[in-house]
Amino acid sequence: MTRFTPFAALLVVGAAVFAFRSPSAASDLAVRAPAAALAEPIVGNRETAIFAGGCFWGVQGVFSHVKGVVSTTAGYTGGKASTAEYETVSTGTTGHAESVKVVFDPHQVNYADLLRIYFSVITDPTELNRQGPDEGTQYRSALFPQSATQAKVARAYISQLTAARTYSAPIVTRLETSQGFFAAEGYHQNFLARNPDYPYIVINDRPKVDALHRIFPQSWRA
Template structure:
């Protein structure tokens, strides 16, 4: 599954490849969602949650900059182990979504806080089976709650956002029950941090990280 991005022109200058693009054309507009009215009780210092919101490079890139997040791992969720690989998932027929498993300290950032960040800057929850320039069920907006408490918070928050008409179109984010998560191949991990000037990252993912820093300054970590 190739990463595509809007290109106005491609110029070859000697051995250099210069890509001219429309700034921000492929980045979804950030919307500051309200704080969640329902939260889950804090029962420890480690919790896990899985989010799908388009290309996992950007989802991981955003959550890795959230204070209280211990780790963010790109991978696949929603399908079987036999098809949990990049080439298979790219067909859009495996049931998997490109996802990110987030391990976090709920005494610093709770699940409701992560949901607010997700709905504000990670994904456009009104887009069905697509995000930015990417199309297919593998790019769907979906939540994989790790517990009944998380599911309760997620359903309540989506209802809250819908009632408040935060978005111009209906929310289509799915809440899914298949909790199996399979880490992606090594070269996909920390892709944004390792490839900050990659054109797809510049066009589609860096604006999301910048929006996180702008809209959630107290939650930002370098």
């Protein structure tokens, strides 16, 4: 995403932001991935998953509209607590990925369902260490399974998508071991919902939310 300080965040409206790509082009990236053949059994009333798929504004914005999602938190995963700070993570040298912690009710939506949404409208799994206009390892497409079962489901789903040739290029989404999830600064939380007309959001992230509504209406929550 465009780098900014909390004080300058809403002032960045330059031509470079608009040059990233048009809303129609961003929307065209959506792919209706097949339902996962393998899903984990339901255990308990709450489960946590961590997803990284580019700028966490859009990842959080989409998942916050999914039925069964209880809460979403933007943050950093894959590095140390001492470097889990926006300006430092933005250097691409900390090992962190911008990520979103999703707490969900498995009786309403399971991990396999969230993976399907993630691979369909949130991330382009064929882009290595970038997403759309954002470049660097901090914007990588990565999954951080929170259990052995989640890891099994995620691996099986990636294999399923690969065998089905869902994408025109190889899937580079990584499965990584989490070193801890560190919540991002307050001004990043629910950024899409609080700033729906921010140029970056209009161009890159609102089309993803629209794609969720269009492709998965049964999963949509206003």
